[in-house]
Amino acid sequence: MGGQGDFFQLLKDQGYEFSCRGNERGSVSATAYPLTTGTTVLALKYQDGVLVAGDRRATAGNLVMYDRTDKVLEIDRYSVLAIAGVPATAFEMARVLGHSFKYYRRSQLQDLSFEGKLRALSTLLKNNVPAALAGTGAVVPIFAGFDSEDGIGKIFFYDILGAEFEGVDYAVSGSGSSTIRGIMFYLNQWGAGPISEYSEEDALTLALRLLTSAAEFDSATGGVNTQAKLYPVVKRITAQGVQPFSVDRLKNLYTGKVAGHV
Amino acid sequence: MYEEPYRWVEAVANRRQYLDDQFTQGNPLIAVSCPQGILLLTVHRGTPKLYEIYDRIALGGMGHPADLEKLRFSLLDLAHVEGFQRSPSDVTASRLTKNGVAPVVKQAFEEIFRAPYIVKILLAEVGKVPEKDRIFTTNYDGLFEECSDVGILASRKSVEKALYDEWKKEKAPESLEVALERALRLWGLASLLQGSFPSEEVGDGEGSQKVESDRVSLPDEEAARQRIQEMLNKETLECVLLDRTVSIMETYRVLAGDELHVLLPAAFNLPLRP
Numbered sequence: 327m328g329g330q331g332d333f334f335q336l337l338k339d340q341g342y343e344f345s346c347r348g349n350e351r352g353s354v355s356a357t358a359y360p361l362t363t364g365t366t367v368l369a370l371k372y373q374d375g376v377l378v379a380g381d382r383r384a385t386a387g388n389l390v391m392y393d394r395t396d397k398v399l400e401i402d403r404y405s406v407l408a409i410a411g412v413p414a415t416a417f418e419m420a421r422v423l424g425h426s427f428k429y430y431r432r433s434q435l436q437d438l439s440f441e442g443k444l445r446a447l448s449t450l451l452k453n454n455v456p457a458a459l460a461g462t463g464a465v466v467p468i469f470a471g472f473d474s475e476d477g478i479g480k481i482f483f484y485d486i487l488g489a490e491f492e493g494v495d496y497a498v499s500g501s502g503s504s505t506i507r508g509i510m511f512y513l514n515q516w517g518a519g520p521i522s523e524y525s526e527e528d529a530l531t532l533a534l535r536l537l538t539s540a541a542e543f544d545s546a547t548g549g550v551n552t553q554a555k556l557y558p559v560v561k562r563i564t565a566q567g568v569q570p571f572s573v574d575r576l577k578n579l580y581t582g583k584v585a586g587h588v
Numbered sequence: 589m590y591e592e593p594y595r596w597v598e599a600v601a602n603r604r605q606y607l608d609d610q611f612t613q614g615n616p617l618i619a620v621s622c623p624q625g626i627l628l629l630t631v632h633r634g635t636p637k638l639y640e641i642y643d644r645i646a647l648g649g650m651g652h653p654a655d656l657e658k659l660r661f662s663l664l665d666l667a668h669v670e671g672f673q674r675s676p677s678d679v680t681a682s683r684l685t686k687n688g689v690a691p692v693v694k695q696a697f698e699e700i701f702r703a704p705y706i707v708k709i710l711l712a713e714v715g716k717v718p719e720k721d722r723i724f725t726t727n728y729d730g731l732f733e734e735c736s737d738v739g740i741l742a743s744r745k746s747v748e749k750a751l752y753d754e755w756k757k758e759k760a761p762e763s764l765e766v767a768l769e770r771a772l773r774l775w776g777l778a779s780l781l782q783g784s785f786p787s788e789e790v791g792d793g794e795g796s797q798k799v800e801s802d803r804v805s806l807p808d809e810e811a812a813r814q815r816i817q818e819m820l821n822k823e824t825l826e827c828v829l830l831d832r833t834v835s836i837m838e839t840y841r842v843l844a845g846d847e848l849h850v851l852l853p854a855a856f857n858l859p860l861r862p
Contacts (some may be wrong), residue, residue, distance in 0.1 A: 333668060340669055403837045425672045432640045433664050567837075 331438075333429035334422065334449070344422065345415075345454045345463065364546020366502030366537055367397055367408035369470040369481045370510070371495055371522045372529035375564035376470045376479035378406050379533040381502070381541060382558060383548025384413055393548055398559045402427045403567040405443060405471030410500035411486075415463040419450050440473040444482055444490055451488030458486045468497050472563050479563050495521055502540030502547035509536060526562070527579070530571060533560055534584045550580055599700045607728045610706050611743040614650045616778035619712045619739040621721040621760070622767035625839075626712045626830040629771045631779075631823045638828045640840040642667040642679045644714045646830050650741040651707035651728070659709060663688050676836075681713035685724040685732050694730025704728060708741045714830035714839060718760070742778040750804040751778055764829070769853045776812035779819070817856055 337344075367380040380397035383390060399407045399420040407423065409416035426446050430438040438446070447469055457463030469490075470481045481493035491497075495514055498507050513532070514521045524532065534550070537558045541549030550557055557576040562569055617630040617637060628648050630637045635653045640646055641663050649656035666688045671679045689709050697704045709726040723739035725748075726732040738755045740748045751774050761767040781804060819825065827843035834841075843851065 333672075336665055336669060337672065340673075342673070400837075421672060425668055428643075429664065429668045432642075433661065435639075 331430040331434040333426040334446075336429070337422070344418070344450065345457045364502075364544070365397055365410040365500030366498070366506065366540035366544065366547040367410050367468055367500050368498045368503070368506065368510075368533065368536060369406075369408060369468050369493065369496060370524075370529060370533070371479060371481065372524040372526060373522070374526055375472060375562055376481055377526075377529045377533055377560065377562050378408050378468070378470050379537060379558050379560040380408050381500075381537050381548045382556065383546065385546045388545075390548075393551075393554075393556060396559050398561050400561070400568050401443075401471075402431075404474065404563065405469065406561055406563060406568055407447070408468040408470065408499065409465060410467065410503075411465035412463050415454060415457065416465045416467065419447070419454075419465060419467070422450060423447060437474070440471060440475065440480065443471065444469060447484065448488040448490055451484055451486065455487055466499050468493070468499050470497075470563055472565060472567070474565075477565070500540075500547070502537075502544035505540045505543045506536040509539060530560060530575070531579055531583045534558065534576065534580055538584055550584075552577070552580070552585075596700070600698065603697065603700065603704060604729070607704060607706060608744060611651065611708065611728075612783045614708075614743065614782070616743070616775055616782065617648045617650050617708075617710055617739075617741040618771045618774045618778070619646075619648060619710055619723050620755075620767050620771045620774075621718050621723070621737040622764055623718060623762065624764045624767075624829070625832045626714045626721055626723065627764065627767045627771055627843075628710075628712060628828045628830070629768070629775060630826050631775070631819050632826050633823055636826060638826050638842075641684070641711070642671060643676050643836045644830065644839055645679065645681050645684065646712045646828055646840060648710040648712070648739075648741065649707055650710075651705070655705045655707040656709075659689060659692070659705065659707065662692070663711075681711040681722050681724050682734070685709075685711050685726055685734075689726045690730045690732045692730075693726060693728065697729045710739045710741050712739060712830060714832050716832060740774065740778065743782045744804075746804050747778060747781045750781075750806060754806060765851055765853070768827070768851050772816055772853070772856075773809075773812060776816040776819075777806055779815050780807040780811055813855065820856055 364385040365381060369376055369378045378398050382393055382395050384392040384395045397409050401407050401420060401423050407420050423446060427438050427443060454463055464486045466484060466486055468483045472479050481497045482490050483493055483497040483499055484490050496510050538549055540547045555573060557573055560571045560576065615631045619626055619628045628638050628646055630648060638646060638648050639660055647660060647663060663684055667679045667684060693705050696702055705728060708728055711724045713722045715721045721736050723735050724732055725739050725741060737760055740751050742748045742751065755774060761770055827848055829841050829843050831839055831841055
């Protein structure tokens with residue numbers, strides 16, 4: 327088992343079970359207990375690599391649970407999981423993935439391939455299907471990373487059953503995603519140029535504007551709150567790895583290019 | 589016949605001698621702490637001897653590659669399950685040594701019908717500040733030692749002790765360059781002391797036996813320098829830095845190529861490899 331570098335199997339051997347079984351007796355019904363969900367996350371390709379952004383609100387029914395959630399999670403130096411859905415399961419997925427990748431790298435003395443990483447996430451989602459169908463653990467993530475083999479950044483999005491789809495230019499997920507999906511399509515098709523040719527500043531501005539649009543129409547997506555110094559989490563993935571954008575940078579762009587008409 | 593206590597003691601002593609002989613073939617391994625992190629250094633002829641175990645923890649080994657590999661895997665399992673189920677900060681070199689390495693190695697050493705581990709283990713854990721660094725060395729009999737600024741694996745305990753005293757004569761290195769220079773020097777001295785051991789006759793007449801002398805006289809500087817240059821020409825210098833100044837994902841870094849070239853003391857030339 328260790329020889330194969332399979333951390334998930336190692337956990338199973340230790341008696342750990344990833345998914346809660348939704349269809350067993352005594353399982354909870356999602357309608358009886360409102361779950362923390364609601365989100366907008368997006369990933370887009372720009373000239374230097376991939377940019378991943380997410381709002382910070384977690385809701386349960388009509389309640390705002392928390393306004394400082396980080397939904398753009400670094401899995402390793404070169405990959406990011408942007409999560410939408412039930413946070414408990416999503417954070418657990420991120421932890422399993424993070425440990426799987428580093429366990430593989432350290433035991434096999436080579437990095438897990440980008441395809442291998444995608445497959446690992448698919449497997450987790452597949453194992454999670456019973457919980458997702460019972461309404462207690464649906465997660466619809468975006469996985470973005472730098473494929474060192476091909477030398478480019480890549481974006482993939484998933485359905486709750488674990489099917490993976492490549493987002494050629496961008497991908498969106500979460501309750502607020504339908505609002506911004508159309509905007510992205512329009513801009514990419516008939517805007518000043520394809521999003522993949524945007525500079526870092528333009529891509530970052532676009533991400534902030536998109537999240538602000540989503541927050542406008544989706545009550546489960548949190549907007550920017552300048553007084554509380556509350557900004558979305560935005561990270562870039564380039565050949566140098568994953569780097570978050572500082573709050574100061576976001577603040578400057580937000581006040582200069584997002585808050586009012588430009 | 590091993591039920592008799594005397595026979596058992598004798599068997600263990602034989603085993604000790606056998607293992608001591610095995611390690612004269614090996615390559616010494618040095619780990620030193622400096623402001624930037626912990627530098628680990630050894631030389632290999634094909635199989636690497638330095639590995640990443642967990643976020644802040646590196647493993648170094650001397651001895652048989654198969655035994656080292658076996659222990660490496662059990663440490664990886666232990667570290668990652670613990671780091672996942674509790675937290676990464678609960679994975680420490682201390683716990684890995686005391687729960688993962690020492691008891692296993694000791695048991696194999698004392699069960700005289702089984703093969704012992706032909707391996708000496710070093711686990712280095714880099715802290716946020718140099719004072720929090722931990723370096724654990726475990727001998728082939730399971731005996732482990734803890735230190736915060738240096739760890740030495742050499743063919744004999746007496747050599748390790750002499751080199752440790754030598755290290756303590758100077759104050760802690762103030763830069764990575766100095767750390768590399770001093771680690772190389774320790775390696776050179778240890779390498780020269782690998783094979784030859786003065787032994788003393790203990791007892792007289794029939795009951796006499798040869799016992800390793802504890803007195804180790806260090807070779808001179810020039811001999812050490814030549815040994816290092818010879819190694820650089822013929823073998824592969826393996827260097828790892830556990831860097832405390834970068835993010836946890838980049839802590840373990842192999843020093844090689846240009847980076848190592850720049851750090852090497854000017855007295856040595858690193859030949860370019862194809």
